[in-house]
Amino acid sequence: MINKSRIELKPLIDKDIPLFDKWLDKEYIKKWFGEKEDWLNEINERNGKYSFLKHFIVYYNDREIGYCLYTDCFYLKDLEEEEHDFKELYGDITEKNHTYEIGYLIGEEEYLNKGIGKRIIQLLEEKIIQIGGKEISADPSEENIISIKALLKNGFTKKSDGDYRKTITYD
Template sequence: MDIKNDKITIKPLRDKDVGIFSKWLAKEYIYKWFCPDGEEHKMAWLDEVNNRNTQYHYMKHFIVYYNDKAIGFCLYLDCYFEKEYIPEHYGKTVDEKETVFEIGYLIGEEEYLGKGIGKIIVKKLIGEIAEIGGKEILADPDEANVLSIRTLLSNGFVKVKDCDYRYCLK
């Protein structure tokens, strides 16, 4: 399969997309990274996407499409609103909205793995964040998730320490 960059799009997650996201989370190769604490973690993800317009308004969730087929998920969140997690995990405090963001992504359809789509997704997230004036992007892949780390590094992220990768927007 020859993937064309211009055929990859990200569109805001809709209520009707929650089912496919839930299906993807249950896949072993995704579950191990997105739900390291088990079912409780999966339920937290589903709560987040179901309450994205209220409690989690500072997070932007997307479905990734190849042509018109849903193949993955990605998000970014404004770190200003994560007053405990960001300082604890990254050792930094964010005092201003829309300056520092964290990203996450997955490819939910196996036949699209290993095709460079993760790199395209990260580029698109960088573009979205640049458009709103973001200054820095954080990512926290598990160190055993070598493919995700390679994807981040190939997009210009720099490793600060284990599970702490950062990208500075110019």
Template sequence: MTLILKQFMDTDIPLFEKWLKKSHVAKWYHDPEDWLLEVTERADAFQFLHHFIVSWNGQSIGFCQYYFFSESGEEWHGTHSLKGTYSIDYMIGEELFLGKGIGKAIVAELTDYIMAFTDCERIIVQPEPENLASCGALLSNRYVFDEVNELFLKEK
């Protein structure tokens, strides 16, 4: 089985939009217009985001992204320093690939990729607590839940 993260292209937008409308994705990816704006403006206003299509054995099945947290304008990092902090988002769009451990593999691949950056000190992620599959994928990749800041954390 081969997992590949390939750079997001304009030709991926219709598929991404289709996934955003699926109930198992829409439950967690609120405001699909905002997500679409981020990918359509990825060379301009959202160039700090790095988007990928997840390919499993040659089939596009999901999406993921990473970003240097301080460039996002988000403030949910709690007491963690912004220096060296990255964050990730990920999803499986195709229902047939849910519950097969692929989410865990996506998180592993993306984590390894980011941790190789010399400036990376940590990755923080804040899925909704009810998203048990996402929380499980993080825990299985040795992220720890930081109860004080209510986020998942992996440090170098």
């Protein structure tokens, strides 16, 4: 049984890159995450060109078990991407600090199908709330049923294929 309160996110640092690299080679991750080199480039340029992307390593009981990120979609819509048309998804976003995209993976197989993805989404949402975001977006492949279920359980709704959103309400 996984104690969800023991799951935490820590900013990705250089020492984490080899482990992230290893996770990207796993077949069950590769089919959803696309080109490994693109991800590694974003990570390596996280203090430069891609400083708007916020990367984290997911820990359970002080063990690295996964990866996640969030980013302000205002900056994504102008990226020239061959594989991913952010302009189509986020072209209507006209202000900073409004819509944030999230992404996540569980890199250690023994932690799959234990509700950890759902908890990662909650932790990312908490971070986005802290900075005043108004909407959260995720763009899973429609074949990634497990990820879609985790999003739906966290209150996301389907806007269109590969576009799931959640409006953040502040009391």
